[in-house]
Amino acid sequence: QKEVEQNSGPLSVPEGAIASLNCTYSDRGSQSFFWYRQYSGKSPELIMSIYSNGDKEDGRFTAQLNKASQYVSLLIRDSQPSDSATYLCAVNLGTGGTSYGKLTFGQGTILTVHP
Amino acid sequence: GAVVSQHPSWVICKSGTSVKIECRSLDFQATTMFWYRQFPKQSLMLMATSNEGSKATYEQGVEKDKFLINHASLTLSTLTVTSAHPEDSSFYICSAPPVDGYEQYFGPGTRLTVT
Numbered sequence: 001q002k003e004v005e006q007n008s009g010p011l012s013v014p015e016g017a018i019a020s021l022n023c024t025y026s027d028r029g030s031q032s033f034f035w036y037r038q039y040s041g042k043s044p045e046l047i048m049s050i051y052s053n054g055d056k057e058d059g060r061f062t063a064q065l066n067k068a069s070q071y072v073s074l075l076i077r078d079s080q081p082s083d084s085a086t087y088l089c090a091v092n093l094g095t096g097g098t099s100y101g102k103l104t105f106g107q108g109t110i111l112t113v114h115p
Numbered sequence: 116g117a118v119v120s121q122h123p124s125w126v127i128c129k130s131g132t133s134v135k136i137e138c139r140s141l142d143f144q145a146t147t148m149f150w151y152r153q154f155p156k157q158s159l160m161l162m163a164t165s166n167e168g169s170k171a172t173y174e175q176g177v178e179k180d181k182f183l184i185n186h187a188s189l190t191l192s193t194l195t196v197t198s199a200h201p202e203d204s205s206f207y208i209c210s211a212p213p214v215d216g217y218e219q220y221f222g223p224g225t226r227l228t229v230t
Contacts, residue, residue: 032217043208043224044159049217088158092217102149103210103219105158 003027004091006106015115019076023089023106026070032092033065034103035074037085044088048074079113086110117143119211121222128199128229135195136225138209144189145211149219150182153206165192189214199229 007022021035032051036044048063050056050072056063062075072091076083089106118141128134138148146167151159163184164172171184183195192211196203206226210219 034218036221043206043221046218046220051217090219102161102164104161107158 003093004089004104004106006087006089006109008109010110010112012112012114013079015079015081015113017079017113019079019083019111019113021074021076021087021089021109021111023072023074023091024070025072025089025091025093025104027091027093028067028070030067030070030091030093033063033072034090034092035061035063035072036088036090036105037083038088038108039085047087076111079111081113081115084112117141117211117213117218117220119209119220119222121209121225123225124223125226126228128227130200130229131198133195133197134199134227135193136207136209136227138192138194138211138222140190140211140213140220143211143213145192146189146214148186148192148209148211150184150192150194151208151210153208153224159208162194167192196227199227201229203227204229 003026013019035048038044050063050065060077064073086108088108090103093104120139122137148165150162153159162177165184165186167186173179186192208224210221212219
């Protein structure tokens with residue numbers, strides 16, 4: 001089992017729709033969770049961070065965390081063509097110490113928003 | 116958000132030569148920086164953790180004598196690819212969390228092509 005796994009893509013949604021991206025992780029002790037967006041040929045850009053169970057909203061983006069189910073998701077409302085990119089789920093596996101700050105990435109989900 | 120820069124943004128070198136890549140945190144201090152490598156259509160793979168004032172920690176399978184890392188100050192880490200070969204051609208990206216934070220910010224990346 002992969003340590004961080006994202007739902008298989010690619011994902012295609014029409015403009016204005018809600019895009020739902022999912023991620024599961026293996027280490028129950030993980031504390032920090034991040035969603036990054038990566039455009040082709042560019043480096044990842046941090047979109048959301050979430051540390052507590054529940055929802056966290058920032059503009060059109062909502063991150064959801066369920067530690068009991070070891071599941072984190074990202075919802076993009078009112079999707080725009082400019083949201084078309086690869087979305088990476090990243091988890092700081094473990095509870096710190098030597099693993100502090102060390103992120104493990106999922107394989108990424110390619111999102112295409114078509115007009 | 117915090118800003119991380121990398122230099123150069125792209126480099127072409129001949130097989131057998133060495134290449135140095137710089138990673139700088141511009142508006143924050145970072146005791147730890149991370150170096151990733153990304154091949155086309157793949158996710159980020161952590162190569163090593165750079166620690167200010169001490170030796171870097173390398174991930175399994177990464178040759179420490181080939182990928183030399185120096186973290187000379189709280190704002191600068193360098194990665195030197197020694198005796199580069201065509202298979203080292205990749206997108207190299209650094210990241211850093213602020214000393215008082217958990218979120219990692221990525222540099223723009225360096226595209227290395229070895230001919």
